[in-house]
Structures are given as C-alpha cells and as structure tokens.
Amino acid sequence: MAASREVCEKVEDIAPLPPRSDQRRDRTAGFVIVGGGIAGVTCAEQLSALSPDDPVTLLSASPLIKSVTNFRQVGRALEEFDVEEKTTGALQKACPNVRVVHTQVRAADTDKHEVYTEDGETFPYTKLCICTGGQPKLITKDNPYVIGIRDTETVQHFQQKMANARRVVIVGNGGIALELVYEIEGCEVIWAIKDDSIGNTFFDRGAAEFFLPHLTAGKCEENKPLKRLKYTVTESSSDSPKKGDTAMGGALGPDWKDGWRMKGKHDQAAHRVQVEYQCEVQEVLTREEFTRTGQTAECFPGTSRAEEQNDDWPVYVLLTNKRLYGCDFVVSATGVVPSTGPFLHNDQFSVAPDGGLRVDDHMHTSVPDVYAAGDVCTASWEPAPQWFQMRLWSQARQMGSYAAKCMVADRDGEDIDMDFCFELFAHVTKFFNYKIVLLGRYNAQGLGKDYELLLRCTKGLEYVKVVLQAGRMQGAVLIGDTDLEETFENLIVNGMDLSPYGEDLLDPNIDIEDYFD
Numbered sequence: 001m002a003a004s005r006e007v008c009e010k011v012e013d014i015a016p017l018p019p020r021s022d023q024r025r026d027r028t029a030g031f032v033i034v035g036g037g038i039a040g041v042t043c044a045e046q047l048s049a050l051s052p053d054d055p056v057t058l059l060s061a062s063p064l065i066k067s068v069t070n071f072r073q074v075g076r077a078l079e080e081f082d083v084e085e086k087t088t089g090a091l092q093k094a095c096p097n098v099r100v101v102h103t104q105v106r107a108a109d110t111d112k113h114e115v116y117t118e119d120g121e122t123f124p125y126t127k128l129c130i131c132t133g134g135q136p137k138l139i140t141k142d143n144p145y146v147i148g149i150r151d152t153e154t155v156q157h158f159q160q161k162m163a164n165a166r167r168v169v170i171v172g173n174g175g176i177a178l179e180l181v182y183e184i185e186g187c188e189v190i191w192a193i194k195d196d197s198i199g200n201t202f203f204d205r206g207a208a209e210f211f212l213p214h215l216t217a218g219k220c221e222e223n224k225p226l227k228r229l230k231y232t233v234t235e236s237s238s239d240s241p242k243k244g245d246t247a248m249g250g251a252l253g254p255d256w257k258d259g260w261r262m263k264g265k266h267d268q269a270a271h272r273v274q275v276e277y278q279c280e281v282q283e284v285l286t287r288e289e290f291t292r293t294g295q296t297a298e299c300f301p302g303t304s305r306a307e308e309q310n311d312d313w314p315v316y317v318l319l320t321n322k323r324l325y326g327c328d329f330v331v332s333a334t335g336v337v338p339s340t341g342p343f344l345h346n347d348q349f350s351v352a353p354d355g356g357l358r359v360d361d362h363m364h365t366s367v368p369d370v371y372a373a374g375d376v377c378t379a380s381w382e383p384a385p386q387w388f389q390m391r392l393w394s395q396a397r398q399m400g401s402y403a404a405k406c407m408v409a410d411r412d413g414e415d416i417d418m419d420f421c422f423e424l425f426a427h428v429t430k431f432f433n434y435k436i437v438l439l440g441r442y443n444a445q446g447l448g449k450d451y452e453l454l455l456r457c458t459k460g461l462e463y464v465k466v467v468l469q470a471g472r473m474q475g476a477v478l479i480g481d482t483d484l485e486e487t488f489e490n491l492i493v494n495g496m497d498l499s500p501y502g503e504d505l506l507d508p509n510i511d512i513e514d515y516f517d
C-alpha cells in the first residue's frame, strides 16, 4: 500500500547542539524573545513600555515581523485588531530599547542563560520568552501534493498550485478549511471532515446548517468577501518553500493585501463543494500507485463519467469511507504543531500532549527565567470557567503582553494578577462573509448535558445561540451583525440569573442592551 498515513505530531527531530560559539556579542544580558509573530512582537512592545531602560532583544527567523494595528477593545475581553507585517526597523523606531535580529535560534542552554543561533551567535539573557509559534500539523509529511498553510511562503506555494487546479481536497474542519472552502473559486472542492457537521471547531449543527447554503452559492457581488483573506499575496514568487524549509514565517494575519481571488483553472466552473462527512484520509496515492490498485476513482458527485473532467489526476485520496477521489493537491488544514524544536535539547521543559511548552498562570515554563506565549505554549493553569486556549491571534497577543508583565514583575519581585482576558474566551472573526462572535463556552464545552440553549435565527441574516446553565449564561455564538456581544459578555461575566426572562432574552423586539445596561 502506498504512503501510509503518518500524522506528524512529533516535534521536528532535535538536531545536535551547535558548536559552542565564541562569538559572544559583547552585550549585557537582558530580556530576550524568540519569535517575531504577534506573541513575540507584543511581548517586546510591552517590555519596552514597562522597562524602557533595559535591553530587549527580539530574535526572529522571519525577516518581517507581525504587529497589531487598529486595536479596538470591543468588550471587556473581546478585541478586534488588524495584523500587519512590518520591517524590523519600524519596531525599533517605536521601541528604542528593542533590537531585532533576523536569525534562527538553534538551541538554548537554560543553565547558562544563553540562546544560540544558526549563524553561531550567542545571546545571554536574564529572562527569555519563547514565542516561536507553530507549524501546520500535516496528515502526511514530505508528500509534495499535501500542503499546509502557515505563512506568506506557504500561501505563495498554495496560490501557485491553485492557478492550475481543477479539483482540490481539503482535510480538516476548522478555521483554515472553513475559510478556504468559501474562498476557493473555479475549482471543485472535496471537503473531508471527521465530523457530522461543518465547522465544528467553532459551530454546532444548527450554526452549520445556517452556513450550508453558502457552501455552493456562487459569490454574487454583494456577498463577495469584504475582508480579502489571508491567503492572497500580491506578488507571486516562483520559489516555493525549499524542501526541508520549515515554515519559519509568522502565522498569517488577516488579509493585509487586496489581492487576487483564489481562482482555480476553470473560471466558469460553479463553486462546487462536496462535503464528505465523518471520514478521514486513509491513504494518499500517486497516480502510479492508484493505477496499480485497479480501482476506479469517484466522479465529482452529480457529474457523469463522461462529464468527469478527466481521470489522470496527479494524486488520489482514499477516504476511510472508501471513496477514492483524484485531485490536483490536498490541503491539510488539520491544526498546528507548536514549534518547540530548538528548546527541547534539555528535557527540563515540560511539554503538553499537544506538543506545546506548558506554562503556568504567570506564563512561566517549567524552566527558571523562561516564559512562553502564543501558539508555542500550552496553557497549563486551572483556567477560569469560561476560558480555554485556542491558538488565535487574539490569544497570542494577550499572552505576549501578559508574559512581558510577568517577566518584569518577577524580576522586580512584585505580585501580578492575571489579565482579565483570561477570564472569558472571546473571539471575533469572519466566516462565509459573516461576522462571527464566540463567547465563553459557546458550544457548551465541558457542561455535560446539564445546560439549555436559546436560539434565534433569521435565514441568511443572523444566528444567535445562547448556552445557559442554572439560568446563567455560559456562552454564546453570534453570527451576523447582532450587536449583542457586549451585553452578552457582561451577562456571562456577572453570572446574573436570567431564568426570569426565559425566551424574552432573545426576543428581537426587546432591546436588551438597554434592559441590562
């Protein structure tokens, strides 16, 4: 049988320690941050603000760094912002005591309080914050037809493949898959999900039903995506990531470019999506391997054998439901593997089952003077009842900022309370061109069976779901411009008994903002 499915959850192989460097730049140790994504840059900015006289060194493998712009505090925990790529100079100009070094960290000796880089330099630190993000968790590694999406480079690679694509298989049912399925045009999509409804990372079945009509509806003018997605870059470069390159860029931010659509080969092809429910990829076969099986590949559902575009696909995907599809390539939108590789030389770090560096409620790792923030870490403190980690920009920003406060407080021997943002899960985003707000235990996470739901839905306009337990709001899903997020955030946080209001709570004729103001 062909390439067996190997889910690569193992952290990248740990290379031997680089030779001890004698290139110790003459510098006083200070705060060192590894990673120029949102977590690392926010940490550097906050350190600069809190400790402007101390040296802060940001080591980043990506030439451009990510920073937060147009920050808007929508509610007490809910925030919106844009993400922009900036030159390192911009950060250094804004924060004079921050120095950004474009380099790749190879290892750290936490006993000596030193970080070593690929080009043989040593950076001593008093406090270190690891913000190295993550990489796509691919369903199978080293298969040129199976790609992940993480940063600008991988998007360019994706775009190149898209240009001539007639059919792609998307695996996964989370953020990236939801966005791609909506954005891809002129190309057939086979969407393979493990679940019985779409988008279950974010939505329950009800909300999934709300979106289904948008799966195949063409994007007529008015519902063209307002926010161009993160998957388009204006310049297309011929160099796809070199083999062996780990995706060293920062994870994508919202579309910072007004770019092309993700057009496949067939402009005129309708937006055709076939969802294959409750299945996984069993095998990915080359054309030769497929031919040897003697099997017949499926036509795109609804097309006859004669209409089938062709049957000489470069790659074939066998699903666990025994359906076999040919396609041009596979997008493995199947989550993130934290990039901890350079730090696991010493086994002092406690690593969580998802591969992240465990951090406590002060963003401390298990190693003295070493902190972590963003996708690379796994929150390992007892969380507030309505908060949980999800690897998102907002949480990367919040963790980066809070880690900086903890680093300074610990250095000065001061106490510090956890930021409010860790009291309540709050996420605002867009899917299928609708505003989406997710609050608290929005899918009744961890509530067992002891909860009730209130729903309000206007087809094509809005979908409101409230999760209640003992009359108290635990979470909410808001789809569309409901303007309920601030009120609901307060109701979740203040734990008010709402049972007297019953279904009136969602009565569209009652202006509950005033009611609970």
Ligand SMILES: Cc1cc2nc3c(=O)[nH]c(=O)nc-3n(C[C@H](O)[C@H](O)[C@H](O)COP(=O)(O)OP(=O)(O)OC[C@H]3O[C@@H](n4cnc5c(N)ncnc54)[C@H](O)[C@@H]3O)c2cc1C
Pocket (backbone or CB within 6 Å): 034, 035, 036, 037, 038, 039, 040, 059, 060, 061, 062, 065, 066, 103, 104, 105, 106, 131, 132, 133, 134, 149, 150, 151, 175, 176, 230, 248, 249, 250, 251, 252, 253, 339, 342, 373, 374, 375, 376, 391, 392, 393, 394, 396, 429
């Ligand atoms: C396609 C895609 C779409 C997304 N869309 C959304 C969204 O709509 N909303 C949302 O909230 N979240 C979204 N996310 C998630 C979000 O991008 C991440 O959670 C967030 O950016 C993580 O930030 P970070 O700083 O932890 O990591 P990253 O942004 O990955 O940054 C890691 C940094 O560390 C550097 N680095 C890594 N290893 C080394 C090393 N050894 N030495 C030196 N530097 C190193 C990298 O170069 C990079 O600069 C999306 C993610 C992807 C992949």
Ligand SMILES: NC(=O)c1ccc[n+]([C@@H]2O[C@H](COP(=O)([O-])OP(=O)(O)OC[C@H]3O[C@@H](n4cnc5c(N)ncnc54)[C@H](O)[C@@H]3O)[C@@H](O)[C@H]2O)c1
Pocket (backbone or CB within 6 Å): 007, 139, 171, 172, 173, 174, 175, 176, 177, 179, 193, 194, 201, 279, 280, 281, 332, 333, 334, 335, 336, 390, 391, 392, 429, 430
């Ligand atoms: N708008 C947004 O909020 C948004 C958009 C894109 C990405 N993101 C974030 O970026 C990160 C990466 O996105 P993502 O979509 O890769 O991750 P994700 O965690 O959102 O979704 C991963 C999906 O893949 C599924 N999966 C995992 N292993 C699988 C396997 N072997 N076979 C089939 N399915 C499998 C999971 O069940 C899940 O449905 C996530 O943290 C996500 O939250 C957020």
